[in-house]
Amino acid sequence: MRSTGARARLAAFVAAGVLVSGGCVAPALDTGAYRQNAVAALESARSEARSAALAVEARLGDRLTQQYATTLLTDHDEALGPIEDSFGNVDPPAADDDHLRDQVMGLLGDTSDALSTARLSVRRDDRDALRDDLKELRQLGDQLDEAAEALK
Amino acid sequence: MPDRANDPTDALRRVDLVLRVHDHQIVGPEGELLGNVDDVELAEVDGRWLVTGLMVGPAALSQRLPGKLGTWTHAVWSRLHPDREPTPVVVPMEHVTDIGSAVALDEWAARRLARTLGLELWLREFVVSRIPGAKGGSSDERPGDLVESASSEATEAAEGGSESEAALRPRPDGRPVSGLLGRTGLSPDGERLGRLRDLWALGGPRDGHPEPLRVTHLEFTSHRLGAELGYSADDRQGPALVRAFFRWLHRNDRVVPISALTGIDDTGRTVTVETTHMRHPFDQ
Amino acid sequence: MKKFFAIALGILTAIGGFVDIGDLVTNGLVGARFGLSLGWVVVLGVVGICVFAEMSGRVAAVSGRGTFDLIRERLGPRVGLTNLVASMAVTLLTFTAEIGGIALALQLATNVNPYLWIPVVGAAVWIVLWRVKFSVVENVFGLAGLALIVFAVALWQLGPDWSDLWRQASRPLVPHDESHTTYFYYAVALFGAAMTPYEVFFFSSGGVEEHWTAKDLGVMRANVFVGFPLGGILSFAIAGSAAVVFQSQGIQVDTLGQIGLPVGMAMGQLGLALVLLGFFAATFGAACETGLSVGYSISQYLGWQWGKYVEPLRAARFHTVLLLSTIVGVGTLLTTVDPIMLTEYSVVFSAVALPLTYFPILVVANDRTYMGRHANGRLANTLGTFYLVVVGVAAVAAIPLMIITRAGQ
Numbered sequence: 006m007r008s009t010g011a012r013a014r015l016a017a018f019v020a021a022g023v024l025v026s027g028g029c030v031a032p033a034l035d036t037g038a039y040r041q042n043a044v045a046a047l048e049s050a051r052s053e054a055r056s057a058a059l060a061v062e063a064r065l066g067d068r069l070t071q072q073y074a075t076t077l078l079t080d081h082d083e084a085l086g087p088i089e090d091s092f093g094n095v096d097p098p099a100a101d102d103d104h105l106r107d108q109v110m111g112l113l114g115d116t117s118d119a120l121s122t123a124r125l126s127v128r129r130d131d132r133d134a135l136r137d138d139l140k141e142l143r144q145l146g147d148q149l150d151e152a153a154e155a156l157k
Numbered sequence: 158m159p160d161r162a163n164d165p166t167d168a169l170r171r172v173d174l175v176l177r178v179h180d181h182q183i184v185g186p187e188g189e190l191l192g193n194v195d196d197v198e199l200a201e202v203d204g205r206w207l208v209t210g211l212m213v214g215p216a217a218l219s220q221r222l223p224g225k226l227g228t229w230t231h232a233v234w235s236r237l238h239p240d241r242e243p244t245p246v247v248v249p250m251e252h253v254t255d256i257g258s259a260v261a262l263d264e265w266a267a268r269r270l271a272r273t274l275g276l277e278l279w280l281r282e283f284v285v286s287r288i289p290g291a292k293g294g295s296s297d298e299r300p301g302d303l304v305e306s307a308s309s310e311a312t313e314a315a316e317g318g319s320e321s322e323a324a325l326r327p328r329p330d331g332r333p334v335s336g337l338l339g340r341t342g343l344s345p346d347g348e349r350l351g352r353l354r355d356l357w358a359l360g361g362p363r364d365g366h367p368e369p370l371r372v373t374h375l376e377f378t379s380h381r382l383g384a385e386l387g388y389s390a391d392d393r394q395g396p397a398l399v400r401a402f403f404r405w406l407h408r409n410d411r412v413v414p415i416s417a418l419t420g421i422d423d424t425g426r427t428v429t430v431e432t433t434h435m436r437h438p439f440d441q
Numbered sequence: 442m443k444k445f446f447a448i449a450l451g452i453l454t455a456i457g458g459f460v461d462i463g464d465l466v467t468n469g470l471v472g473a474r475f476g477l478s479l480g481w482v483v484v485l486g487v488v489g490i491c492v493f494a495e496m497s498g499r500v501a502a503v504s505g506r507g508t509f510d511l512i513r514e515r516l517g518p519r520v521g522l523t524n525l526v527a528s529m530a531v532t533l534l535t536f537t538a539e540i541g542g543i544a545l546a547l548q549l550a551t552n553v554n555p556y557l558w559i560p561v562v563g564a565a566v567w568i569v570l571w572r573v574k575f576s577v578v579e580n581v582f583g584l585a586g587l588a589l590i591v592f593a594v595a596l597w598q599l600g601p602d603w604s605d606l607w608r609q610a611s612r613p614l615v616p617h618d619e620s621h622t623t624y625f626y627y628a629v630a631l632f633g634a635a636m637t638p639y640e641v642f643f644f645s646s647g648g649v650e651e652h653w654t655a656k657d658l659g660v661m662r663a664n665v666f667v668g669f670p671l672g673g674i675l676s677f678a679i680a681g682s683a684a685v686v687f688q689s690q691g692i693q694v695d696t697l698g699q700i701g702l703p704v705g706m707a708m709g710q711l712g713l714a715l716v717l718l719g720f721f722a723a724t725f726g727a728a729c730e731t732g733l734s735v736g737y738s739i740s741q742y743l744g745w746q747w748g749k750y751v752e753p754l755r756a757a758r759f760h761t762v763l764l765l766s767t768i769v770g771v772g773t774l775l776t777t778v779d780p781i782m783l784t785e786y787s788v789v790f791s792a793v794a795l796p797l798t799y800f801p802i803l804v805v806a807n808d809r810t811y812m813g814r815h816a817n818g819r820l821a822n823t824l825g826t827f828y829l830v831v832v833g834v835a836a837v838a839a840i841p842l843m844i845i846t847r848a849g850q
Contacts, residue, residue, distance in 0.1 A: 052693045059686065059702060068709045069702075072552035073717075077698040084695070150691070177810070180514045180521070182506065182744055189755070193513065193744030213744075221518045258504035258811045277745070281757035288764075290572055291753055385515050386804050395807045396822035399829075 034098050043109045044156050046092035050085065050116045051149035057081040058142040061123055065135055071127065078124040085117045105156075112152060116145050170363070172256060172370060173390050174208065174334055175355040180385075182259040183213065183248075185267030192270065194260055196220065198247050198331040199356075199372065206372035206415055208250055208358060209331055211260065214273060216245035221335045237275065246273045247327045254365045261362075269325055337421070337428065342377040342411075344432045345419070350411050351377035353428060354384040357412070375418065375430065376438060378410045389438045411435050444660075451664040452671075454583025459672020460679075461727030462542035463535065463634040463788040465720065466781055468676045469700035471627050472683030473692060475619065480610035480677060482628045486635025487673035489831065491665050492824045493799060496806040496817065497641045498661045501648035504811045508645045508798060509741035511805045524797045525742045529735055531794045532639045534787040536731035537770040540566060541780025542724035545697040550717050556777065563771035566728045570736075570763045575650045575749040582726025589719035592678035595707040601685040609684075626842040626849050629835050630785065633792030635676070636832075641798055642734040646741070650750050655815060682707075695781060732770075736762045785848065792839045795832045803829060 034042070057078055064074040092113065097106045123138035125131075172178065174197055183191045195217035198210040219230035235243055252266035262270065272278075285291055334356060342350035357374040378384060387394055388403040389410060417431040471479050497508055506514075509528075513521040543566075544558035569578060615624045653661065682703035683694055694700060701716040733749075740747035740759045747759040774780065803825045806817045817825060843849075 048691065049693070052691060055690045056687070056692045056699055056702075059690075059692075059706065060698075063702065063706050066709075069705045069713060070550075070710055073549050073698065073701075073705065073713060075552045076549050077696070077702065080696045080698060146690075180517060182510055182741075189751075190740075190744060190746040195518075195744075218518060222522065223519055226522075258506050277758050280761050281754055285754055285757040285760050288571070288753075288760075385517055387515070387808055387810075391809060394804075394809065395817055396803065396826045396829075398826050399804065 034095060036098055036102055039098055039102055040156050042092055042095060043105055044153050046088050046109060046113065047149050047153035049088045050113055051146055051153065053081045053084050053120065054116050054142050054149060055146040057120055057123055058139055058146060061135055061139045061142060064127055065132065065139065071130055074127045078120065078127050082120040082124045085113065085120055089113045089117065108152065112149055116149065119145055170359060170361065172358045172361050173355045174358055175338065176385055176387055176390055177256060178260065183211065184259045184261050186264050189267065191262065191267060197334040198327060199334055200328050200331045208370040209328055210247035210249050211253065212245050212247050212333060213270060214246045217333065220333060244326050246270065246325045248325060250370060251367045253367060254362050256361050273325060341427045343427050343429045345429065351379040351409065352381060354378040354381055372415050374412045374414055376410060376412045378407055380406045382406065392439050410438055412438050448660055448663050450580060451660055452668040453587060454580055455664040455668020456671045457586030457722065458583040458726050459669055460586065460589055460675050460723045462539050462724050462784050463637060464676050465679060465700055465723065466784045467630050467634040467788050468679040469683045470694045471631055472680030473687035473694040475616055475624065475627065476684040476688050477606050477610040477681060478613040478616060479628055479631055481613055482631040483635060483673055483676050485831065486632045487670055489828050490636045490640060491669050492828055493636065493641055493802065494644045495662060495665045496821065496825065497645040497802050498648050498665065499658060499815055500802065500806050501645040502653035502657055502661060503655050503815045505649060507649050507737055507741045508642050508802060509738040512798065512801045513742050515801045515804055521742060525738060528638055528794050528797055529738060531787065531790045532731055532734050533766060533769060534783060534790060535637060535639055536728060536735060536766060537773045538780055538784040538787045539724050539728035539731055540770050541774050541783060542697065543721060543728060545780055546717060546720035546724060549698050549701065556775065559771055559774045563767050566732060567764060567767040569729055570732050571753065571760065578729050582722045582729065585718055585722030586726055588715040589675050589723060591704050591708065591712050591715040591719065592675060592682055595704040595712060596678050596682045596685065598707040599682060599685045599703060606681060622842060623846045623849055625838065626846045629792050629839045629842060630788045632835050634788040636795060637791040638794050638798045639731045639734040641802065642738050643730040646737040650748050697781065732763055732766055735766045789839050789843055792835045796836050799832050800829065
């Protein structure tokens with residue numbers, strides 16, 4: 006029986022290790038780690054916004070089919086939810102960090118909205134709307150970039 | 158075909174049973190794939206140890222699988238087998254026509270062996286033949302033809318059964334090689350020589366003609382790691398780094414002639430041998 | 442003339458068949474993050490697969506034995522079984538990822554949800570495995586896969602700073618915002634993508650399917666030594682175009698659509714159509730190859746009749762395995778697992794499983810009883826030993842790197 010006990014403990018240890026390394030458990034954070042999380046979320050959103058801008062631009066130049074562009078924008082739109090969740094689910098460690106949370110969540114929300122709008126415009130093939138969406142996505146890309154750089 | 162004439166080890170026609178026969182593919186005269194050599198049957202005939210047959214199928218394989226897996230394989234096989242007390246399938250050595258990278262059988266044995274492939278026949282009849290388009294590429298055979306011929310062969314086998322069934326049964330005095338492998342070799346003084354890793358044999362089929370394959374030496378090793386890789390059969394087999402490692406690992410290997418075998422202890426899983434003619438495999 | 446045609450066809454299919462979902466995803470992802478600074482791994486992997494495939498093809502041509510036949514023979518049933526289970530787990534994972542890749546390619550073409558495509562794709566793959574002749578599968582998908590050459594054209598049209606790309610590739614440095622562990626994690630992934638074990642199961646068994654003999658060694662070598670490196674250039678082009686378009690903007694690549702985007706940007710809808718054809722052919726061809734590899738390997742371990750060169754009814758167990766693995770692949774994908782993530786894991790686990798197939802092939806290619814004068818020469822053994830070490834290091838490092846980097850995050 007000893008060996009089964011030891012094995013069970015080993016299994017538990019491995020499982021815990023996997024969970025922690027996989028980021029499934031929200032660990033207690035200090036301000037530094039919280040800022041790191043913010044940078045990661047902003048950079049991921051920047052990646053989605055800029056990539057979507059490339060897709061919209063290519064669609065406006067008729068370099069992508071509507072199907073291809075719609076698929077791309079759907080993927081980008083759907084990618085933002087998990088980014089918002091993983092950042093939003095961690096509480097700021099100190100009261101000072103609340104404004105950081107608001108700023109980042111605000112930017113992520115804007116990006117999410119812009120991606121959804123762009124997806125609809127591509128699906129409807131509304132060229133005028135797409136031109137606005139492109140401007141918006143590029144602007145957001147730069148804002149996300151500045152915010153991330155400022156936190157580094 | 159391998160270029161046999163150029164090969165120095167072939168001059169002696171030495172066959173290392175584990176390296177050259179165990180686990181090799183069995184093919185029929187048409188090149189059909191009929192199974193692997195899951196084990197080799199030996200028997201002592203007129204004072205000589207002869208390879209008497211190739212053991213094929215789950216029954217033989219299960220003896221060589223570890224622990225529960227082996228037990229389960231054997232249990233499933235005997236439960237699904239149509240006979241009440243099934244015996245392992247053994248192809249008599251007289252029907253082996255070549256031992257190369259594959260082991261070739263004659264027409265007689267190939268036909269009978271094909272009928273013992275229960276899973277293949279069952280899946281052919283009940284699964285694959287029911288899938289639309291289940292006929293072969295360019296052939297004009299109707300889907301049922303193969304199955305019918307297979308099952309009519311099976312009926313024929315069942316009716317005139319005793320003759321062909323008995324043909325692939327194990328000998329009463331036979332013993333599987335795997336039952337000897339891994340046994341500890343002991344000198345008359347009780348000194349350990351290592352574990353039995355291979356048996357050397359001479360003869361065997363040549364140019365399609367069956368000839369007896371008789372065991373000549375027993376090979377013992379202190380490390381069974383890499384025992385089937387062939388570095389103890391050919392002292393020039395590359396690459397050099399790998400050869401050097403396995404030659405170092407197997408530096409204490411010993412061979413003794415089969416005539417030195419004085420006893421097989423089935424309970425203690427040991428074999429006793431005289432050590433007067435003991436040598437390293439590469440010493441002459 | 443006929444011979445020339447056969448050689449040319451073989452080389453072209455080798456180029457087109459070289460890239461699969463693992464190469465597409467890994468090269469696109471790595472190109473966007475690391476530029477061409479991991480290009481040396483592609484070179485290492487392509488030379489490795491040449492060495493490895495040539496040996497297994499030679500063994501298959503001279504002895505008529507497929508790879509798993511030899512693994513069982515040299516490692517015995519116990520170790521051989523462990524090897525079979527591990528290799529088949531990786532190959533099934535790759536098979537599943539390829540089916541997912543086909544569905545993603547179809548989604549890009551039609552904007553229909555990939556989960557609706559997956560059952561259709563599974564059925565189509567199975568029908569090809571069941572009915573279509575081996576040579577047709579190899580040639581059709583191999584030739585269609587050549588459409589991926591558009592990546593090279595697109596890279597050229599994007600007008601990159603060639604001297605900068607060359608500097609990245611020839612003097613590799615870890616990019617300043619990436620850690621060394623991530624860099625080497627992706628090095629292992631790229632290596633695994635270039636050298637997936639199934640390629641060898643498929644290549645050697647395919648040689649048996651096509652009844653190669655020692656006379657065919659020249660053609661086989663031409664396919665390997667010309668076709669594979671040219672296929673490797675496609676990998677470079679994919680990584681290069683991703684680097685040019687995405688790296689400077691800090692965009693991470695994590696969808697198949699992004700990987701094709703640079704071609705659309707550079708060449709418009711015609712280029713895009715070719716990319717989609719290439720994606721489809723590469724993943725469909727590789728799905729057939731991986732599916733067959735599962736059947737080949739299990740059958741060879743157990744000595745069953747296998748192959749598409751015999752009528753299906755004469756290889757009932759083999760065809761049952763093909764059917765079951767397709768069902769498992771489709772079933773896994775229908776749990777809504779992300780095919781791109783599956784691909785990323787499959788290339789890393791491929792690296793882990795490599796020594797299992799590589800080592801026995803190296804040993805048997807040296808066996809003079811089978812191989813006679815076609816046994817490994819000094820060059821093959823020098824390279825073989827070098828790669829034995831490389832493959833061993835990659836296999837040992839893969840899992841720790843995966844844990845440390847949280848799978849490359």
